[in-house]
Amino acid sequence: MEKFFINGHSPLKGEVNISGAKNAAVAIIPAAILSDGVCQIENIPNINDVTLMAHILEQIGAKVKMINKSTFEIDTRYINSYVSSSDSVRHMRASCYLLGALLGRFHKASVSLPGGCDFGVRPIDQHLKGFSSLGATYSIEGGLVNVSAERLVGSSVYMDVVSVGATINIILAAVKAEGTTIIENAAKEPHIVDLANFLNSMGAEISGAGTDSIKIKGVSYLSGTKYSIIPDQIEAGTYMIATAATRGDVLIKNVIPKHLEAITAKLQEIGVHVEEFDDALRVFSDGALRKCNVKTMPHPGFPTDMQPQITALLSIANGTSIINENVWDNRFRYTDELNRFGCKISVDGKVAVVEGVSALTGTSVRALDLRAGAAMVIAGLAAYGTTVIEDVKHIERGYENIVEKLSALGADIKKVYVPDDASVLKAL
Ligand code: EPU
Numbered sequence: 001m002e003k004f005f006i007n008g009h010s011p012l013k014g015e016v017n018i019s020g021a022k023n024a025a026v027a028i029i030p031a032a033i034l035s036d037g038v039c040q041i042e043n044i045p046n047i048n049d050v051t052l053m054a055h056i057l058e059q060i061g062a063k064v065k066m067i068n069k070s071t072f073e074i075d076t077r078y079i080n081s082y083v084s085s086s087d088s089v090r091h092m093r094a095s096c097y098l099l100g101a102l103l104g105r106f107h108k109a110s111v112s113l114p115g116g117c118d119f120g121v122r123p124i125d126q127h128l129k130g131f132s133s134l135g136a137t138y139s140i141e142g143g144l145v146n147v148s149a150e151r152l153v154g155s156s157v158y159m160d161v162v163s164v165g166a167t168i169n170i171i172l173a174a175v176k177a178e179g180t181t182i183i184e185n186a187a188k189e190p191h192i193v194d195l196a197n198f199l200n201s202m203g204a205e206i207s208g209a210g211t212d213s214i215k216i217k218g219v220s221y222l223s224g225t226k227y228s229i230i231p232d233q234i235e236a237g238t239y240m241i242a243t244a245a246t247r248g249d250v251l252i253k254n255v256i257p258k259h260l261e262a263i264t265a266k267l268q269e270i271g272v273h274v275e276e277f278d279d280a281l282r283v284f285s286d287g288a289l290r291k292c293n294v295k296t297m298p299h300p301g302f303p304t305d306m307q308p309q310i311t312a313l314l315s316i317a318n319g320t321s322i323i324n325e326n327v328w329d330n331r332f333r334y335t336d337e338l339n340r341f342g343c344k345i346s347v348d349g350k351v352a353v354v355e356g357v358s359a360l361t362g363t364s365v366r367a368l369d370l371r372a373g374a375a376m377v378i379a380g381l382a383a384y385g386t387t388v389i390e391d392v393k394h395i396e397r398g399y400e401n402i403v404e405k406l407s408a409l410g411a412d413i414k415k416v417y418v419p420d421d422a423s424v425l426k427a428l
Pocket of ligand 1: 023030093122124162164165304328
């Protein structure tokens with residue numbers, strides 16, 4: 001088992017480059033299924049979720065060539081199957097985008113029910129509602145979601161909940177449908193705009209992405225394209241908070257400051273300095289950290305994917321902070337792990353009460369999921385002494401070269417292979 005060892009309590013200092021956005025990449029790679037040409041996609045983060053998504057495309061006949069470490073050339077013209085049901089598919093939430101993409105291309109898709117991080121029920125009813133509005137029928141049998149349509153015809157879809165995944169899937173299914181589709185109450189996250197820009201660069205006619213009403217005029221042909229993915233808002237936010245928690249001073253480069261406004265505003269409320277440049281932010285923290293209340297919301301609200309990280313930071317602020325999780329039902333399981341550092345966090349349903357403490361002490365913890373794992377790294381960097389984090393595979397799903405990037409900022413962090421009891425016993 002691979003573990004992170006962190007000797008904490010030294011300030012992060014220097015510059016860090018933010019990679020391409022995970023959640024844009026895992027939507028744009030399957031969106032290439034809709035292209036009638038070859039797509040060259042740049043600024044792809046080198047993370048496990050992306051490798052898995054590329055592999056899933058190859059399993060159904062796509063050719064994915066790595067041009068360099070952050071550029072893929074994807075040729076989906078010879079895809080020969082609308083069925084995607086491997087173990088890889090089951091392990092990844094974003095594999096549900098194959099439903100929209102394959103339905104859009106073949107008018108048929110059979111895809112395993114998706115997995116992903118576990119923060120409560122993760123339904124796909126809004127995805128299916130969207131497909132039905134376009135004329136598709138569906139069934140769920142033996143762990144497979146089957147959708148099919150004689151014809152896909154544009155229509156109006158009102159989403160009952162703001163869902164990133166459903167908005168993306170409906171765009172994918174509608175982009176080559178007959179006529180015009182309008183998605184009302186659509187999600188507005190930056191990666192939805194990025195997906196629409198990618199599809200438009202191939203000749204799609206999508207307008208309104210980034211607002212709650214998206215209009216998609218169906219087209220019959222999408223050319224190949226060359227496209228560069230936006231920087232990762234959540235990776236940037238994680239480095240912003242790690243800098244604040246260690247009382248550091250870091251220039252966070254290759255970001256879109258507009259995408260980080262909600263995080264910047266909260267950090268300033270906490271007493272952290274944030275200076276904005278065209279495509280960089282300088283974050284530094286030298287005074288006291290103040291309590292503040294946080295409510296997670298769909299974009300442009302405070303992102304749920306930054307909730308564990310800001311909870312770790314508020315654990316060492318003066319006073320008591322209240323965190324309301326408004327997107328997921330069960331996203332506070334990691335607080336038991338944070339409390340091992342000496343944090344004082346109590347949870348009641350979707351509300352956490354964080355009583356600030358003066359210092360944290362290194363300990364052994366688990367990364368329960370990707371962002372929970374990021375919170376453990378932040379707490380470990382801030383804590384006195386040594387922290388050991390298990391299950392770092394979750395962290396590596398979404399953070400490119402995190403050990404190298406933090407080391408370059410002066411952190412004492414190492415990834416170490418530690419044989420687990422089972423492999424030690426086997427070797428005896
Ligand atoms: N929901 C429904 N029905 C649906 C779909 C969603 O009720 O058909 C509910 C969910 O249960 C949840 C809420 O709507 O309560 C929002 O879910 P959404 O569909 O927006 O989430 P997602 O598309 O499954 C993406 C990100 C998550 C991020 C959420 C919210 C990807 C691959 N995943 O998930 O990112 O938390 O949006 O912003 O884009 C992460 O990167 O760590 C991560 C988990």
